[in-house]
Amino acid sequence: MIIFYDANCPLCTKEMRLLKEADKHNKIALEDINADDFEQRFNHIKRQDALAFLHGQQDNGEMIYGLDVTFAAWQTVGRHSWLKLLxxxxxxxxxxxxxxxxxxxxxxxxxxxxxxSCGIK
Structure with missing residues (x-):
């Protein structure tokens, strides 16, 4: 699974760090949508769309969005099972x-x- 996130958002970055700490089998890749070459490497995603709404891509290529990304990511690492309530x-x-x-x-x-708590001023 790939998560396309806004690394300029301290809260987003904090959640991605926690997610990767829980990702013991390295099943999740993180991609900063602010990277200079982002749109060249992921031409099927518009940066503005990804800034507006969290994007993820399943291993089979299927795109998922918003809370579905959060749910799938934490499910992948076996944490926060309560998210299924959402x-x-x-x-x-x-x-x-x-x-x-x-x-x-x-x-x-x-x-x-x-x-x-997120280390911003």
């Missing part, structure tokens, strides 16, 4: 709305809630 009808709708808001305002949210 897949339930009704809850999924609300969780997806919440994620879309988070994705849109992640930098502001990071500044407010994560200054000391």
């Amino acid at each position: 897949q339930l009808p009704g809850i999924r709708f609300i969780a997806d709305l919440g994620y879309r808001l988070f994705a849109k305002y992640r930098r502001q949210i990071t500044r407010i809630f994560c200054q000391s």
